[in-house]
Amino acid sequence: MKKNNKNIHLQDLGTKEYKETWNYQEELFDKIIQVKRKNRNENLNLQTPNYFLFVEHPHVYTLGKSGDLNNLLLNQNQLKEKGIAFHKINRGGDITYHGFGQIVGYPILDLDNFFNDIGKYMRSLEETIIRVLAEYGIKGERSKGETGVWLDVGTPFARKICALGVRTSRWVTMHGFALNVNTNLGYFDHIIPCGIRGKAVTSMEVEIGRKLKVEEVKSKILKHFEDVFEVKIV
Structure with a gap:
């Protein structure tokens, strides 16, 4: 019987363009899917790998598959003038911004190694960030019906x-979370x-x-991620 793999391989990609990182996520995602397919088709019990990517993206807006393009308030020329990339992507959710001073985390996990519950996965990601914020005296919370971590x-x-x-x-899983650390919030305008509508970003x-110190915040994210998910990051 296959033993579930609770180890997660950490890769810090530094600063990398969104599209390049998205392609790399897809590679790792497909790698896990291929192992699962092989196990099913050939009746094998190979372990599936898990990954956790840290990255910082240059200015970019991304629109989820169910998102509304009207929530982007700039046209193509204005995006070009401001040096902001734009991508329609295959995650859930609507539009968001990634940029310098923001910690983006992409856990690419086989949830069969942990638990088969997407809701629990999302709440666990939120819990990780809530615990990190608490270390800095910030009270993070959930907002009913709205994913992410909120204040007040x-x-x-x-x-x-x-x-x-x-x-x-x-x-x-793929894609993940974006925590505003030293982010220029003007790009959310x-x-x-x-x-x-009508809710601010901080x-x-x-x-x-x-x-x-971004590296300090990253280390706290990893510590709490390990605790919440009961895993080892290697």
Whole structure:
């Protein structure tokens, strides 16, 4: 009987264009799917690998498969003038921004190694970020019906600090979360973030009043990810 693989291979890609990273995610995603297909077709018990990618993207807007293009408030010429890329992609959710000073995490996992519950997976990602924020004295929360991590939910000052959007197929995940650390929030003014009107976006820098060390925040994400998912990152 196959023993579930609870190890996750960490790769920090540094700063990388969105499309290049998306292609790489697809490669790793397909690699896991191929192992699962081989197991099923040939009655094998090969272990499937799991990956966790850290990356920082140059300015880019991405629109999920169910997103509304009207939530992008710039035309093609304006995007070009501002040096912002744009991609329609295959994750859930609407439009979001990625850019410098933001930590993007892409867990590419075979959930058969952990638990077969997409809702639990999303809540576990949120819980990881909530625990990280708590270490900095920031009270992260969930907002009913709205994925991601929020501050001051239920008040006129509700604001999102971390966006989530994933794709799953055959219990394999890709895409993930984007935590605003030292992010220039001005870029969110050109979209309706996640298609939600009237709610603001914030960053750890804004909430704390100082720039943070990104590597320190990454290490805390990994620590809490290991605890929440009960895994080992190698």
